[in-house]
């Protein structure tokens with residue numbers, strides 16, 4: 615069975631912008647799906663709708679199922695429990711999820727306590743260090759004591775990923791998580807998503823406009839344009855031998871295309 619199944623999803627914003635138009639997607643447990651497209655194609659809208667946060671006033675039709683449960687039919691309280699616990703979210707800017715005024719460690723322990731994942735403060739503290747290590751943080755003790763502004767961009771993103779995976783989600787949704795990082799750090803963070811898949815079985819839905827990122831993640835690719843999926847299939851095929859002229863244009867325009 616699919617872990618995430620999106621069927622005929624349409625999201626219309628007030629004013630009539632149809633940001634997603636009949637989108638269908640399928641992601642297996644532990645799998646990777648890259649939603650690839652240019653700016654404004656509707657990728658973030660799809661990702662946020664899966665999280666139950668399509669935006670104020672958005673009209674949503676279709677189905678979004680997580681392991682068979684229709685998320686669109688759930689009340690906000692139930693969705694809130696699923697978000698964070700079963701679906702982790704990594705934004706482009708870690709500042710969107712990290713509180714600038716608090717140290718990293720307590721931010722992770724708070725999530726663990728809120729979702730009742732850790733029984734005691736002490737267990738939560740130990741878990742926070744373990745999670746930072748899982749997110750590839752080289753010195754978890756130091757990072758746990760730091761405020762976000764004391765960390766490099768890469769370490770901040772790793773801390774945000776530690777928060778996102780803290781409750782052992784089945785699915786991680788990452789929206790342009792490496793766009794603000796330099797090339798070396800970008801590659802390392804993308805590889806971390808691979809490690810989280812293989813070591814922890816966490817499936818990945820990656821939203822990106824970056825072909826190199828899609829290539830590095832592998833798995834399946836769905837190409838979006840003006841709210842629609844124009845092509846989907848294995849990354850190796852789609853990025854090497856696309857069927858749709860739009861994907862061909864994307865691939866041809868990519869400076870890394872013949873590397």
Ligand SMILES: Nc1ncnc2c1ncn2[C@@H]1O[C@H](COP(=O)(O)OP(=O)(O)OP(=O)(O)O)[C@@H](O)[C@H]1O
Nearest residue numbers: 627631633652653654655656657658659660669670
């Ligand atoms: N809350 C909103 N209200 C009205 N229109 C919106 C809202 N959010 C997005 N849109 C519009 O929906 C369309 C798709 O936007 P979306 O952010 O989903 O695309 P995207 O592919 O993720 O682009 P980007 O990479 O630039 O974020 C755009 O035309 C955008 O202006």
